[in-house]
Amino acid sequence: MESDMGLIVKTTARATIPLIGIFGSYIVAHGHLTPGGGFQGGATIAGAGILFLLAFGLDEMKNHYNHHIYSSLEGLGGLAFLGVAMLGFSVAFFYNKLWHTGPFLNGKPGTLLSAGYLPIMNLAVGLKVFTGLISAMTAIALYRRWKE
């Protein structure tokens, strides 16, 4: 069953997939200033990946997808989340060491480089959600058919 979806859908998908990716990255990166955060932005970027899978068919998706990179990125996101939470371990488990006494993310509240470990956690969770959802959708689409 040849499964890509005509010329109009493919042209529109080529135009809108980068825009969805940029907008999703904006939602993830400004999670401590505007409504949004890690989970919402990760789901939006996964929407761009699913649009690619639907518009261009399964054969085109098999050329661009290798499951080793996606699986290791998901583990990396989880480990980065735990590693940042353990930074202030001398006081408490989730102590915000980078905001109270720290060199890096220490600016005025309301700018982009502020709020301690919140931007790093947003990026880690966004990566985890995005790679997990695309792996699950591709596994459902690649399931071996039995009588066809």
Next chain:
Amino acid sequence: MKRTFGALALLFIFGTLLVVASPQHGLKFGLGGNDWKNYRYTDQYYIDHGVQEVGGMNIVTDIVFDYRGYDTIGEATVLFTAIAGAVALLRPWRGDENGE
């Protein structure tokens, strides 16, 4: 006939729950001025001291990642386990009987 009885019984149960849970005739969850100070002082603490202690202007992200961070770790674990289980269920098994 049985379906109609079932639907009417469910509607009656949910109507009773609706009257119990509404904030005017039933349980009070603290809408309004004085009740908010009595029952919802945790919310007021997060709104007042959120920017100074954590530094982010979005109070909801503040709560999810700093004041209640244990719940987010548990949720990340559940997400990882569910995706791993779903991908592992959809792999070709060893005892496949058709050769395609």
Next chain:
Amino acid sequence: MIPFQFITAFLLIFMGVYAFLYKRNLLKLILALDVIDSGIHLLFISFGYRLENNVLPTAPIYTGYETVKAPMVGPLPQALVLTSIVIGVCVLSLAVALTINAYRHYGSLDVNKLRRLRG
């Protein structure tokens, strides 16, 4: 009178529970689980509304452009519902994977026919 958010939430839960009890296709049961989740999330968020003496509240976020000082809605139910939405997605993905495998082994999606455990 009862505010309309509660009526909508309970109507959604009622429709989801009715479909879960009386339908026979497996995919319709999975969709009913999702509708019940949506009703519960709406009910939980609408417990955080706050109406002082005729002043409408605002969202719990500090932009720099405020002109009118208004009380903020409670932010704690929104944080709990965020976690619950993600867990709902995980349960649904596992259910769909199990349904695909069940269809492959039994040949039909009818719940009354999937009774015996076959090897």
